Amino acid sequence: MKVLTDNKLDYEIIWKKIHSDIFSKYILKLNESKIRYFILRNFETLPDKNTSKDVDIIIEPKSYKEAFTILLDVLKEYKISNYRVVKYERVHCCFGISIEKNFSIHIDLIEGYLSKGFEVFSFDMLYEQTIEYKNFKVLNETYDAIMLLYYKVIGTKQLKQQYQDKINFTYKIYNKEINKVLAATLGNKMSRLIIKALSNQDFATIIKNANVLSKVSKQRVLIRKPFKTTNRIVQFLCEKIYRILYCPRKYQNFISVQGADGTGKSTFIDGLVKAIAFYNVSEESKSHIYHHRPKLLPNLGAAGEKAGVMKEDTDFTNPHRAKPAGFISSFIRMTYYWLDYVIGVPIKLRKDVQFDRFTIYDRYIYDFLVDPYRSRINLPYWLRKLFTKLVIQPRIVFVLLTDAETIYKRKQELTIDEINRQLGEFKKLAETNKRFVIIDASKKPEEIVEDAMKILIDKFTLQIK
Structure with missing residues (x-):
C-alpha cells in the first residue's frame, strides 16, 4: 500500500x-x-x-x-x-x-x-x-x-x-516420529548429532553443521537414486550456467538514471528503490545501486596516490575544477574507465541476476558524452560515443530534465549556461536512442517515481490477456 x-x-x-x-x-x-x-x-x-x-x-x-x-x-x-x-x-x-x-x-x-x-x-x-x-x-x-x-x-x-x-x-x-525421519535421511551418525541438539534445544549446533547436514543428506540421495539425481544435477548446472554465466538480456533488470547535478537523481532513485521493493513484494535490497562506474578499477587519482606519483583531488564541490587533459592523456583515461565498464559491468550484472536484483546506475558511461570535463577528458564526440557503444547497455535509461533555473536553485555547482548545455546534450541522447526515457523532474518526487514505475512494469513484466 x-x-x-x-x-x-x-x-x-x-x-x-x-x-x-x-x-x-x-x-x-x-x-x-x-x-x-x-x-x-x-x-x-x-x-x-x-x-x-x-x-x-x-x-x-x-x-x-x-x-x-x-x-x-x-x-x-x-x-x-x-x-x-x-x-x-x-x-x-x-x-x-x-x-x-x-x-x-x-x-x-x-x-x-x-x-x-x-x-x-x-x-x-x-x-x-x-x-x-x-x-x-x-x-x-x-x-x-x-x-x-x-x-x-x-x-x-x-x-x-x-x-x-x-x-x-x-x-x-x-520426537519419535521426527527422529525416525532424521535417521532415514541422515544416517545414524549425523542423525544422532541433530537429535541430541534438538533434545537440548541447541539450534546453534544445528546451524553450525548446516553444510554437513546438507552434504550428508545429498550423498544419501545420490546413493539411493544415482541416475535420476545425476540427471537433475546436470539440469540444475545447465540452468545456472545459462542464467548467470551466459546471462541473457531478459534476466537483466538493468537501469541507469541520468541528469545534470541538481535534477534530483538521488531522491528519485531512493523512491524508485522503495517502489521496486513494493511491486516485487521484497526488501529494498532488491535493488543494487552503483555510482557512475562498477569501480572494479579505482579512480585514477586514488590509484596514482597509492602508487606515490600524485595526490588525489577529493574536492567534489566543483566538478570542473581541473583543466582537461591533453589528447593522449585523455585517451588513456577514457580507455581506463571504459575497461572498468567492460570488465566490471558483466561481473556485477551476473551477481545481481543470480538473486534477481535490479541493477541501478546513478549515472553511467553516458556522462562521458554529456560532461567529459568532469573526468578531465578532452576527446572528439564521435570517439567518446564509440567508447559508450562498446559496453553493455541498460535496458532503460531514465533522463531527468527540468529547466536550468530550477536546477541552479537546487545546486549551484554549475553555471546556468553549463546546465543548459548539458540539458541539450541529454535531450539529444534521448531523441536518438529508444532506451532513453525523459522524466519530468519538475514534478513532485512521488509523481516522477510513479511515472518511472509504469515504464518499468511495462518493460519488465507481461500483460495478463
Missing part, C-alpha cells in the same frame, strides 16, 4: 482483502482442478492474514503449466494487469502486479522439494503427510517441523527464532 507521509511516498507491503480474495479463489480453483498441492509453512493465518511476504505452494511435478494458467485466470478476474515469473530450478516465483490498484502479490509455485538437483523428500512422500486445514492442504505437524528444519537450515544456513520455537514445540510432542 502506498502511503503519503511528509510529502514523500512510502510503500508498505500489507496483505489486504484483495490478497485474501485472490488467494481463496485460487485455492478453490486448484481444488476443483484436482491438482495435488499443499501450502508450505506460514499458513496458520491464511487467507485473512499473511505473516510472510509470499505464499509457498508445493504442487505436483509437471502440473505447473495448468496451475499457473489457473493463477493467471484468477488474477485477470480481479483485474490485475501484469505478471512476472522468475524461475529457479523447480521454483516458479509468480508476481501479480497492478500499478492502477497499487497492488502486488507473490505466490511461489514449487514443483516438489528439490535443492540443486537433490530430492531428499519426494512429492508423493510429502503429500502422504498432508492434512486438511481450513479449505486447503498443509503438512502435518511432524513434517511441517522437518521441512522447516531442512528448508531453512540447508537452504539458508539460518533459522529464525519463530521457526526454532515451532520446531521445539513440535519436537516435544512428536
Whole structure:
C-alpha cells in the first residue's frame, strides 16, 4: 500500500482483502482442478492474514503449466494487469502486479522439494503427510517441523527464532516420529548429532553443521537414486550456467538514471528503490545501486596516490575544477574507465541476476558524452560515443530534465549556461536512442517515481490477456 507521509511516498507491503480474495479463489480453483498441492509453512493465518511476504505452494511435478494458467485466470478476474515469473530450478516465483490498484502479490509455485538437483523428500512422500486445514492442504505437524528444519537450515544456513520455537514445540510432542525421519535421511551418525541438539534445544549446533547436514543428506540421495539425481544435477548446472554465466538480456533488470547535478537523481532513485521493493513484494535490497562506474578499477587519482606519483583531488564541490587533459592523456583515461565498464559491468550484472536484483546506475558511461570535463577528458564526440557503444547497455535509461533555473536553485555547482548545455546534450541522447526515457523532474518526487514505475512494469513484466 502506498502511503503519503511528509510529502514523500512510502510503500508498505500489507496483505489486504484483495490478497485474501485472490488467494481463496485460487485455492478453490486448484481444488476443483484436482491438482495435488499443499501450502508450505506460514499458513496458520491464511487467507485473512499473511505473516510472510509470499505464499509457498508445493504442487505436483509437471502440473505447473495448468496451475499457473489457473493463477493467471484468477488474477485477470480481479483485474490485475501484469505478471512476472522468475524461475529457479523447480521454483516458479509468480508476481501479480497492478500499478492502477497499487497492488502486488507473490505466490511461489514449487514443483516438489528439490535443492540443486537433490530430492531428499519426494512429492508423493510429502503429500502422504498432508492434512486438511481450513479449505486447503498443509503438512502435518511432524513434517511441517522437518521441512522447516531442512528448508531453512540447508537452504539458508539460518533459522529464525519463530521457526526454532515451532520446531521445539513440535519436537516435544512428536520426537519419535521426527527422529525416525532424521535417521532415514541422515544416517545414524549425523542423525544422532541433530537429535541430541534438538533434545537440548541447541539450534546453534544445528546451524553450525548446516553444510554437513546438507552434504550428508545429498550423498544419501545420490546413493539411493544415482541416475535420476545425476540427471537433475546436470539440469540444475545447465540452468545456472545459462542464467548467470551466459546471462541473457531478459534476466537483466538493468537501469541507469541520468541528469545534470541538481535534477534530483538521488531522491528519485531512493523512491524508485522503495517502489521496486513494493511491486516485487521484497526488501529494498532488491535493488543494487552503483555510482557512475562498477569501480572494479579505482579512480585514477586514488590509484596514482597509492602508487606515490600524485595526490588525489577529493574536492567534489566543483566538478570542473581541473583543466582537461591533453589528447593522449585523455585517451588513456577514457580507455581506463571504459575497461572498468567492460570488465566490471558483466561481473556485477551476473551477481545481481543470480538473486534477481535490479541493477541501478546513478549515472553511467553516458556522462562521458554529456560532461567529459568532469573526468578531465578532452576527446572528439564521435570517439567518446564509440567508447559508450562498446559496453553493455541498460535496458532503460531514465533522463531527468527540468529547466536550468530550477536546477541552479537546487545546486549551484554549475553555471546556468553549463546546465543548459548539458540539458541539450541529454535531450539529444534521448531523441536518438529508444532506451532513453525523459522524466519530468519538475514534478513532485512521488509523481516522477510513479511515472518511472509504469515504464518499468511495462518493460519488465507481461500483460495478463
